Amino acid sequence: MPDWANEHSATLHALQVDQRCQGKGYGKACLQALPAAARQAFPEIKGLELSVDADNDSAIALYAKYGYVDSGEAYKGRIGYERRMGLVF
DSSP, rough: OTTTTTTEEEEOOOOOOGGTTTSSHHHHHHHHHHHHHHHOOOOTTTTTEEEETOOOOOHHHHHHHTOEEEEEEEOSSSSEEEEEEEOOO
8 A cells, every 4th residue: 555545545546548538438437436346345445545646637627526635735756746635435
């Protein structure tokens, strides 16, 4: 589990939609289905957490639309600064 993650959460690593398929609702469908799938697989978790590039405004907005809350913290990732977002069940 990443250092930034809460021990009672599952973490999402690398949700990507191929550029040729973007704008067709695949990312939205994944974000809608993910909480139920995660809770079924890991009933003990209390939420989901993810890390997103700090300058990826469209991804941050999409996650926020589906209930993820920006922690307000940025940290230095492998490539640049990232923000931590979480969804509490």
